[in-house]
Amino acid sequence: MKIFYYDIALNIPLRRCFTYKSRERLVKGSRVKVSFGSKKVLGIVVRRIIKLDPSIKKDSIKEAIAIDKYSCYEKPLFNSAVWASKYYHHPIGEVFFSFIPTVLRKDSTKTIIPFGKTSDYLINEDDKFFNLNKEQENAVQNLSKIKGFNPALLYGVTGSGKTEVYLRLAEEKIKKGESIIILVPEINLTPQLINRIKNRFTGEIGVFHSSITPKKRYETWLKSKFGEIKIVVGTRSSVLLPLKNLGLIILDEEHDQSYRQSEGFKFSARDLAIKRSQLEKVPLLLGSATPSLQTLKLISENKFSKHEILKRIDGKKPPKIITLDINHSKLVAGIAEESMLAIKQTIKNGEQVLIFINRRGFAPLFECESCGWVANCSSCDSNLVYHKARNRLICHKCESAFNVSKKCPECSSKELKAYGLGTEKVEEALRLEFRKTPIIRVDHDSTRKKGAIEKIYSDIHKSDEAILIGTQMLTKSHDFPKVTMCIILNADNGLISPEINAIEKISQQLIQVSGRAGRNNNVAKVILQTRYPNDLNLKKIKTGNYHIIADQCLKDNKLKSLPPFSSICILRCTSPNSSNCMKFLNKVSNLLCEKNKIEIIGPLPSIPSKIKGNSRFHIVLNTSSKAYLNKVLIFLTEEFYRWPETKKVRWTFDIDPYDMS
Ligand code: ADP
Ligand code: ZN
Ligand code: ZN
Numbered sequence: 001m002k003i004f005y006y007d008i009a010l011n012i013p014l015r016r017c018f019t020y021k022s023r024e025r026l027v028k029g030s031r032v033k034v035s036f037g038s039k040k041v042l043g044i045v046v047r048r049i050i051k052l053d054p055s056i057k058k059d060s061i062k063e064a065i066a067i068d069k070y071s072c073y074e075k076p077l078f079n080s081a082v083w084a085s086k087y088y089h090h091p092i093g094e095v096f097f098s099f100i101p102t103v104l105r106k107d108s109t110k111t112i113i114p115f116g117k118t119s120d121y122l123i124n125e126d127d128k129f130f131n132l133n134k135e136q137e138n139a140v141q142n143l144s145k146i147k148g149f150n151p152a153l154l155y156g157v158t159g160s161g162k163t164e165v166y167l168r169l170a171e172e173k174i175k176k177g178e179s180i181i182i183l184v185p186e187i188n189l190t191p192q193l194i195n196r197i198k199n200r201f202t203g204e205i206g207v208f209h210s211s212i213t214p215k216k217r218y219e220t221w222l223k224s225k226f227g228e229i230k231i232v233v234g235t236r237s238s239v240l241l242p243l244k245n246l247g248l249i250i251l252d253e254e255h256d257q258s259y260r261q262s263e264g265f266k267f268s269a270r271d272l273a274i275k276r277s278q279l280e281k282v283p284l285l286l287g288s289a290t291p292s293l294q295t296l297k298l299i300s301e302n303k304f305s306k307h308e309i310l311k312r313i314d315g316k317k318p319p320k321i322i323t324l325d326i327n328h329s330k331l332v333a334g335i336a337e338e339s340m341l342a343i344k345q346t347i348k349n350g351e352q353v354l355i356f357i358n359r360r361g362f363a364p365l366f367e368c369e370s371c372g373w374v375a376n377c378s379s380c381d382s383n384l385v386y387h388k389a390r391n392r393l394i395c396h397k398c399e400s401a402f403n404v405s406k407k408c409p410e411c412s413s414k415e416l417k418a419y420g421l422g423t424e425k426v427e428e429a430l431r432l433e434f435r436k437t438p439i440i441r442v443d444h445d446s447t448r449k450k451g452a453i454e455k456i457y458s459d460i461h462k463s464d465e466a467i468l469i470g471t472q473m474l475t476k477s478h479d480f481p482k483v484t485m486c487i488i489l490n491a492d493n494g495l496i497s498p499e500i501n502a503i504e505k506i507s508q509q510l511i512q513v514s515g516r517a518g519r520n521n522n523v524a525k526v527i528l529q530t531r532y533p534n535d536l537n538l539k540k541i542k543t544g545n546y547h548i549i550a551d552q553c554l555k556d557n558k559l560k561s562l563p564p565f566s567s568i569c570i571l572r573c574t575s576p577n578s579s580n581c582m583k584f585l586n587k588v589s590n591l592l593c594e595k596n597k598i599e600i601i602g603p604l605p606s607i608p609s610k611i612k613g614n615s616r617f618h619i620v621l622n623t624s625s626k627a628y629l630n631k632v633l634i635f636l637t638e639e640f641y642r643w644p645e646t647k648k649v650r651w652t653f654d655i656d657p658y659d660m661s
Helices: 075-087 092-098 102-106 134-144 162-175 191-200 214-225 269-280 293-300 337-348 423-433 452-462 492-496 502-516 536-542 546-559 578-592 626-642
Strands: 004-010 018-022 031-036 039-049 152-156 179-183 205-208 231-234 246-251 284-288 305-309 320-325 352-356 365-368 384-387 392-395 401-403 416-419 439-442 466-470 483-488 525-530 567-575 599-611 614-623 650-655
Touching: 004 031, 004 092, 018 031, 018 039, 039 092, 075 092, 075 269, 102 214, 134 152, 134 162, 134 305, 152 162, 162 179, 162 191, 162 246, 162 284, 191 205, 191 231, 191 452, 205 214, 246 269, 269 284, 293 546, 320 536, 337 352, 337 483, 337 525, 352 502, 365 384, 423 439, 423 466, 439 452, 452 466, 483 502, 492 502, 502 525, 502 536, 502 546, 525 536, 536 546, 567 578, 567 599, 567 626, 578 599, 578 614, 578 626, 614 626
Parallel strands: 152 284, 152 305, 179 231, 179 246, 205 231, 246 284, 320 525, 352 466, 352 483, 439 466, 483 525
Antiparallel strands: 004 018, 004 039, 031 039, 365 416, 384 392, 392 401, 567 614, 567 650, 599 614
């Protein structure tokens, strides 16, 4: 009887496959059940081994039992996952298992069966009560001509009608019987988008993200695979959904950091989408009003095409951004007098104000006035943030909540005070000032409950005058037509941050917030409070023209050999004992210091330097050659397996990191 041998990827943190045998031919990318040590575990078939390594004893090879008739990863998807494992230097089994529904990860009784019927997708023509404008028309025409791998950027300011362009392109694909993935940064924040898609098409619209039930996700995955669902809207985990007859990938707000997974398998769904588009030969459309430097560089090299919608739908001008020097201002909950007057006037006009402050809670510092003691998390190196509504001190790194002490634990003084500014404090101060005006806070805490965000949006749309206070959640693709004034309270932290991508981040954020204002108004204004009114970057941001600042960043980064003109990997290391991290990272740094093609920074303590009792340190590797970086990382991985120091730490590679600290 013929016996086949296979490399099988298991869901374990080892960068290798394991050899198993089978009496039948196994399908590449399909699930199998195997024994591993004393356990039965699931694996994914990676490749058939034609010639067995002579050092392996045939008798010792255990058997792999097929579970499904179908593959979880058809060819282009399979190759995309393999690419991701190599590019991010992440264990192959963990990569394979992270993109299949949780139900299929452990349970061999749940199998892949053709699911559902082929449903008819029709376009609801009644939903289109307007004609496209010239710019939209051109964009649709040019974008629909694109075939195969040819990534395109749809550059359009907020409110320019990008979403409508997505819908029209989706219509064309649906007419051809093809399917579409629409990736968004955070689905909970975009109920509007899903409603618009549902109104435009009859036929089931798949919604795929981490907060829907595992059962529902399993169903959506199956229905997509067998062609019942032709349109899926999802977050980064949807990037490798197996849609049948895929015709287009759309990735909205391509600059958004939510596309990066920063825990466990650290990957960028944007970059994986680009790879999938290449391997599957399917067009990819990126959308943004503040595209990433990476995308702009590729456009300048003619590798990506660019399509623009420069005017807003309503023909109104972009908001006017003014900076307000607050060095000599009296502030009430961080709000300067001039800003307060502007808020009053806007409310009087029956319009809405948006106040942006990127910190939730009441106050970020809880201190003893007598001895200077500061409330810190017991397991992280992080201040506790005072949350007045919950009357708790909360660690924003591990979410632990502590009682609010009445007495200082160091000196027993009762003079305890909360310092600094958070959304709750701004809300409280404004409630005192504007007793009759609806005040709506939008942050992680106010939107936690199911249905909360829908209620908030509906309250905002129902009100005339209102004050919205929010964190970066407010910057994510949502229409607030009645907002005509936007006040930015604390942009300075971003401006003076030493992080190498700080200016890119803060300018995207500020231009995105500003974009929320005045969609229906001629005279929308943005007031940017600052202590650095003469900052050169701020002056560029003030123009509201993202390209001016992006061009500057590109020039600077080219000069300094920083991304996108170089490749960065951060080697991160954690251990309950900080000296273990230092021993490990110092050894790495000594090993690499002779390599002159690579710049090494560190070891440095990460920020925060401790989370959940684990000390955190890192080394930054920067090089102009990706190929060389890859070689170095492969070399390091092999070294690490041999070192005794490795046993005392946990380490990961963070490739193209977004957070540099
Ligand atoms: P974006 O995605 O760029 O923010 P949207 O596509 O959401 O813009 O468009 C903003 C608003 O304008 C939506 O309410 C949309 O229905 C409407 N809209 C889009 N295109 C047109 C058009 N050509 N004529 C009239 N209204 C339009
Ligand atoms: Zn004290
Ligand atoms: Zn903590």
